[in-house]
Amino acid sequence: MRPESAHHIQLLTKSSIRDVIGERVSTEAGRHLGLKTGSVRSAKIFTVVTDIPQNQLQQFSVQALQDPLLHDLYIDQLYHEPQFQSYLLISKLPGVTDDEGISAQKTFCDFLNIEFNFSRQFIFTQDIFYIENELSEKQLYLLAADLLGNPLVNHFEYGRFEGQIGYVPEVHLRSKAEVRLMDIFVSDDELLRLSKDYLLALDLKEMKAIQAYFAADKTVKRRAAKSLNKLPTDCEIEVLAQTWSEHCKHKEFDADIHFTNLETGQQKTIHSLFKTYIKRSTEIIRQRYIEAGNNWLLKIFSDNAGVVRIDDENVFIWKVETHNSPSALDPYGGALTGIVGVNRDPLGTGVGGGKLLFNTNVLCFGRPDYAGELLPGQLHPRRIMSGVVKGIEDGGNKSGIPTVNGSIIFDDRFRGKPLVFCGTGAVMPAQINGKPSWEKPIDPGDRIIMAGGRVGKDGIHGATFSSLEIDEHSPRSAVQIGSPITQKNMADFMQQAVGAGLIKCSTDNGAGGLSSSIGELATISGGARVDLEKVPLKYSGLQPWEIFVSESQERMTLVVESEQWAALKEMAHHFEVELSDIGEFTASGDLEVCYEGKTIALIGLDFLHDGVPKKELFAEWKKPQHSEPALPQELDYTEILLRLLSDFNISSREDIIRRYDHEVKGKSIIKPLMGEDGQAAQDAAVMRINFKSMQGIAISNGLKPRFGDINAYHMAAGAFDEAVRSIISVGGRLPDPTDSSNRFWTVNDNFCVPDSVYHPQTNPDGKYKMAQLIMMNEALFDLSTTFNIPMTSGKDSMKNDFVRDGVKISVPPTLLFSMVAKIDDVRKTITAEFKAPDDLIFLLGQTYDELGGSEFYQLFGHLGANVPQVRPQQAMDLYKKIALAQEAGLILSSHDLSDGGLAVALAEAAFGGNLGCIIDLPETDLSLPAQLFSESHSRFVVSIDPQQRGKFEAIMGSAAAYLGKVEDDQRFLIRRRGKTVVETDVPGLKSAWRGKLKL
């Protein structure tokens, strides 16, 4: 229905101006959907739902909305020409973030000099496309749903345009606030149904624990004192479900796992993977640093992000998370929310307000040219990729945080659930008002302040949702779209408010919303009381429990002393950040939630946080049978190299990288693409920390999912080494407990695995998958304790399966290591591309017959058996020698060997400088394919000044094998025993490498 007072202001790109948006729609509709649209004209519609005199509307439109050089303006009479036979109108569904509408409203208030009011949105934006050709309804819907919008967040109108639009996305909810009692004193079957019906994602043991808690006399008495029934309220059950979700409590990583090795008969029980491997490894490492008197590990595993010391003045904070399930449903919103969401982790660590330094992302998709079947509700991999990339673009660019590096892996097993890893690093002063910044002091009586966005239905059940498989009942409210500008304002505000001493500490509102953030902070003071009616809402009609668990974005929870509240509120007003005092911290031992004066939830903090029963899980290991393939005798290695370079997994990411601002803040030193024509891919990002010194950090990541098909341990170890060697390659130094210069390394581990809980029907190989998970953890422990490189934070995502119509698409077990290491002087770092003709090229590290899981075998459709293995001691020795050579300034270029092995690394090193090379492969027993394409770990291609050869070889010894020379003429030649095996030129290789991956 069109409300009486709704006005439509339309800005149509003038016909004299090139309509870039319309052109793009036309091109992409043809390219991706095979639709011939003819010419497309684009326009924006602002729907104003407020009483405003016509002349004022006219003035506002002309003076404040229209760009007279670009737009024709239509008010209420929309543009409408017979030459366009079809149209498509895309609006946002009610309650979906409409930043542009809000910005229009802000400018409306500035125009009229009235105060902006957060409480009601009255300007909404819509996009309309006029299409020359007559398209069927089905084609128009395809265009709407598969290219320009998403039915989960958009409303579409299409057909032949008659000049009218009928839709205003105002939210109308007529439900009355009520608190329901949940009858949990029922049979086991009914308990399980309750869990399913309410999307609680709790199993029977957990439901029974809740039942027992509410049945206990002590609970009944405490609750009666607050006039609460014996039966829990909906709010209480929802709070428990959020807090106990896999997402928040990591129940599988905390479970007792009974492991049987079917090969050896060995049996053991692992009491918590997290404690046994991850936490213990970091504790062992920390002990070594403490004993040597050089501990830079300030905070591990206990806050939103880990904290390490840079120097006496500054600390470094960083966190990497996943946002997989939302990205499967709405790739743009999912990735955007992933980025702005992970920004809030360092922003809400310790006291909070850290300065956000960089973003990083790692993405796993199905192949963009996937031609197989799609299940209902499943988006095409290309669609997921372009949406996710756009989300990361907006999330980083609009927040002014450089996206400094990333990685993309294609494998069709990611076509159901993509993996979207988002990370953010930040710097915070070590001391704030004379106290350590990384601590979180809270005392009873401190106020609970909600800051930032308002609360709506969006994101309700996000925490429990991500702990479930995606199926046809997935709630629409799980989809939400972030607002980078709202968060940018809040981040600016927090930085200033923390500096002014107005904020005692803070945390972010992520999964589980207020229930999780307040529930967790309450453990510090010993209790909290919240008044939900004080929480500002986007629209009325939310149930109290919904307010408490909503995951509406861009919100922080601040802890503020009463005396500071007035000044803080004043400051927030000037930054256009809304603050609300919604309760106080107590020492009652309870989380108490009130609504309009009545207590609607009272849960003991002990039970809330420690009451969740331990899961018992089962794992069985049986070595899978793999064998090495027989390859054709005669292979054209030049052609193979060209095919490898144009494979999705190796090809240039330039088209994507350039969408991301990777240098805002002016601190980037090694960017994702370097060289005179900006086409040299790099191993790790390097950036300065500030403008005062030349010290900096290197940022890398490692993941090797395909190796896990052969062996999960070696997959995990390889991922670890890949992240380490990327940093070594650019000039990082391994950490050393005896080193007193705070040369920190800080790692986020992110596990993304398919459902690994055994079930005879739905997950018959669950025990094997659980055994793989154990092996990945063992590798993490072994590698980190060997290298003295600690995990400081991390995350696990345990249900990466897409299930529909009885079909299950599961991701391969994936473990990402994201690493940051301190760099003493960024000017001494090393980039990957060859620098000058006649420089000498060396291979560092040992090559083995390890083609298992390689890109080379993949070309022939084989997996193989000989998976690359990390030899940690050998790797460390090499890395130390490299450090010596780097310190002496001997290494002029360095590129680590990864996908595609030596041949690909040489080609990539050649691209950046537009220089060629002539290589004579060293004499060895290895096969030619192994020499060229083995993906053995801990190896580098480096180049040096010919005059320094003696010095260089003296340091490196047998770890360096001479390969050949950099050539001026762009020839690319590889010879073995005098015979040419690869012969081509750099432009040819480069065009294969650059031509493949287009958005």
Place this chain on the structure above:
Amino acid sequence: MYKVKSLVVTGYGINCEEEMAAAYEMCGAEVRTVHLNEIFREQVSIHDFDILNLPGGFSFGDDLGSAKVLGNKFRFKNMAGAQTFLDDLREFLEAGKYIIGVCNGFQALVKMGLLPNIGGQFEQEATLTFNNSGKYEDRWVNMKVRAGNGSPFLNGIDTLESPVRHGEGKLLFRDEKIRQAVLAQNLNVLSYADANGNPTAEYPANPNGAELNCAGLTDPSRRVFGLMPHPEAYLSAYNHPAWAQRRRKNPGLPEAGDGLKIYRNIVEEIRNTTKD
């Protein structure tokens, strides 16, 4: 020696304030970074400064077109003393002071009519809109400085490299008259150029398809200057994507980035023309 006072504004999604302020610090100026709300509340007056800097960023998320909402704020919103910020800017310029806008700041100056401002009335004579490529891009470009342009910001600079980071950088003029006046008065001071320094319309050397290949404008007074590329992202030679290769060939290259020259120029100009 006169201490040049530089004001960098921020807030509402502006995000290059830190490197902009760093540039002035490196040039020995006194620099203050201030949230625009402080200016609107008149806690800080631009008149206490010699140069006003509008940094790049995504003010209001580029909603309604880049810098449109910010420009509206400057044009319409009453400050504490009832005048608009645009009134303040007029007064500031009348006092012989300087304004530079980069990227989003340039877009704001153009959309408010401060650039090119041939008519002298702060009327919009040009605009910046979507790149012909249809996408946001971060890439380094080379710029050719128009000879004899008289801009104090560009003293002694012939070509300049910097990154562009925008989706709406295509400069269009209102009409032929404006275009001709811009040419006649030498206001198109920066052109996108190929590696040899020749102005070009070829993508990607010209990243957006701007008219006259124009990357930056000045006004007839030469005291307002704006450009799409980000010189403040090139304060150190090590910011350049080819720094490692260039240093291999020529180890003695200076450590300062070429982008710093613009800020050095203007600080020196103010220093030399202001009595202590």
